Amino acid sequence: MKVNRVCCIGAGYVGGPTMSVIAHECPDILVHVVDDDKEKIKAWNSENLNDLPIYEPGLKKIIKKTRNKNLIFSTDTDKAILESQIIFLAVNTPTKTKGEGKGFAADLTNIENCAKRIARISKSNKIIVEKSTLPVRTAEKIKEVLNKYNSKINFEVISNPEFLAEGTAIEDLYKSDRVLIGGESSPSGKKAVEKLVSIYKRWIPARKILKTNVWSSELAKLASNAMLAQRISSINSLSALCEKTGASIKELSKAVGADKRIGPDFLGTSVGFGGSCFQKDILNLVYLCKVYGLNEVAEFWHQVVKINDYQKKRFTKRILKTFDNSVAGISISILGWAYKKNTNDSRESASIYVSTDLLEKGAILSIYDPMVKKERIKLDLKMILEKRGNDKKQVKKILNNVHIIKKLNDKLFKSKCILILTDWDEFKEINWDILLINDKKYPIVFDGRNFIRKKNTKKLYTIGE
Ligand code: NAD
Ligand code: UGA
Numbered sequence: 001m002k003v004n005r006v007c008c009i010g011a012g013y014v015g016g017p018t019m020s021v022i023a024h025e026c027p028d029i030l031v032h033v034v035d036d037d038k039e040k041i042k043a044w045n046s047e048n049l050n051d052l053p054i055y056e057p058g059l060k061k062i063i064k065k066t067r068n069k070n071l072i073f074s075t076d077t078d079k080a081i082l083e084s085q086i087i088f089l090a091v092n093t094p095t096k097t098k099g100e101g102k103g104f105a106a107d108l109t110n111i112e113n114c115a116k117r118i119a120r121i122s123k124s125n126k127i128i129v130e131k132s133t134l135p136v137r138t139a140e141k142i143k144e145v146l147n148k149y150n151s152k153i154n155f156e157v158i159s160n161p162e163f164l165a166e167g168t169a170i171e172d173l174y175k176s177d178r179v180l181i182g183g184e185s186s187p188s189g190k191k192a193v194e195k196l197v198s199i200y201k202r203w204i205p206a207r208k209i210l211k212t213n214v215w216s217s218e219l220a221k222l223a224s225n226a227m228l229a230q231r232i233s234s235i236n237s238l239s240a241l242c243e244k245t246g247a248s249i250k251e252l253s254k255a256v257g258a259d260k261r262i263g264p265d266f267l268g269t270s271v272g273f274g275g276s277c278f279q280k281d282i283l284n285l286v287y288l289c290k291v292y293g294l295n296e297v298a299e300f301w302h303q304v305v306k307i308n309d310y311q312k313k314r315f316t317k318r319i320l321k322t323f324d325n326s327v328a329g330i331s332i333s334i335l336g337w338a339y340k341k342n343t344n345d346s347r348e349s350a351s352i353y354v355s356t357d358l359l360e361k362g363a364i365l366s367i368y369d370p371m372v373k374k375e376r377i378k379l380d381l382k383m384i385l386e387k388r389g390n391d392k393k394q395v396k397k398i399l400n401n402v403h404i405i406k407k408l409n410d411k412l413f414k415s416k417c418i419l420i421l422t423d424w425d426e427f428k429e430i431n432w433d434i435l436l437i438n439d440k441k442y443p444i445v446f447d448g449r450n451f452i453r454k455k456n457t458k459k460l461y462t463i464g465e
Helices: 015-025 038-044 059-066 079-083 109-121 140-147 169-174 188-199 214-245 251-258 278-291 296-321 352-358 374-387 390-397 432-436
Strands: 005-009 030-035 071-074 088-090 126-130 156-158 179-182 209-212 331-335 362-367 402-405 418-421 444-448 460-461
Touching: 005 015, 005 079, 015 059, 015 071, 015 088, 015 169, 030 079, 030 362, 038 071, 059 169, 059 460, 079 109, 088 109, 088 296, 088 432, 109 126, 109 140, 109 179, 109 362, 126 140, 140 156, 140 214, 156 188, 156 214, 209 214, 214 251, 278 296, 278 402, 296 352, 296 362, 296 418, 296 444, 331 352, 352 362, 352 374, 374 390, 374 402, 432 444
Parallel strands: 005 030, 005 088, 030 071, 088 126, 126 156, 179 209, 331 362, 331 418, 362 402, 418 444, 444 460
Antiparallel strands: 156 179
């Protein structure tokens, strides 16, 4: 039977853009995106497209064309399950905060809840697609849950991990390097894979659709993220050595990346990678290796996260050193809250950690980001301050030293110190010479994105230079 109805559980950074593109490319398929979060669904349905819950270049245009035609956003998960032939799971799979594997393993509660709900509601055969990033062999567990709660119908579970990066999600979905589909080799497994292929092949060339077994597909996603993050930690670790030796990290990246076998991408030094996935997925990989008794392998990958933490701390230490280890009462401007440019996502952003370290030492922060909302920034800080054991009174007191600035204005440049923490293009366009090449003692600029060209001034610190 031809696929004409699909749904996706989870309307986040993956579910929203991927389903919009499917709806756009397959006008004959009704795509229903559901989420338990009422506010999020309301935002997906908002008339003003600037109020969509996520910012992603190119997304508004696609939503405008498809929404309420063959793309529906709702909270009616049961209806979506009941009516769909294919169900994509794009729920969040954060690091566990309690129980076995705490701090490392992926929390699969959302996935398990989806499986139970699908089993309970379904009245016809279903294909379940793992879009969320999951530990290897999760498909087996999903199938177990499905069969336990509903033994009457056939469920096929296939893995189809998502490789989009935020900020370029739409472009990535259209020009995917590969679409990976892992399925079982049984006749019904193969049929399920072909049904998914029939969707992607509308816009992805067949040679880019890779078919593997389920476990390879699940593990390839973790491995891809781990290897990307590993490159950043490699270059960041070398940035520390550059600073000691007089080598330049920019020159080093260029020279190393010119080797075809290495390649130039993901060799950009920074204050540390952020985002909801790199750290989470590597910690999950570390956990899996330990479960299988591969302690040396686990330690190898753990080091990628450790170097990332080291890089963030190293950056803060450099600021503190400049102010003789005392930033109490010092005004500091933070340029950028998102973990990278062209997204409103701040999950695990280096800005959160650098800012909190400085706030706990009494600094007064003015924070500006073109896309992250004021409430989000305050919430990020509140959550981490509480996690670090500050009581309510302390949190309130510290947050009094935070000023969120709506526009890139003069106030930000009057601070004693400016930190560039996100690679937003508008920060590149600032005339840094005016601020740096003069007789004034301040502001001192700490460039966490290696944006500003080297200058003959002690007022500029650039990572790895
Ligand atoms: P997200 O937090 O933005 O969205 C997940 C959504 O799922 C949330 O809105 C949440 O309310 C909803 N949800 C959770 N449980 C639910 C349930 N039982 N019923 C209905 N809704 C439920 O997460 P995300 O960034 O979209 O990531 C989703 C998954 O995709 C993760 O596993 C992540 O590792 C992976 N991934 C993310 C990216 C990315 O760029 N963000 C890229 C590739 C893969
Ligand atoms: C990353 C991967 O690139 C995607 O393929 C994957 O699908 C996704 O994770 C996921 O699974 O969630 P994303 O985190 O959105 O995508 O963004 P990246 O472009 O990978 O950047 C991640 C972090 O690394 C950012 O903080 C970025 O600024 C930093 N980075 C990136 C560097 O510090 N240096 C670089 O050279 C590149």
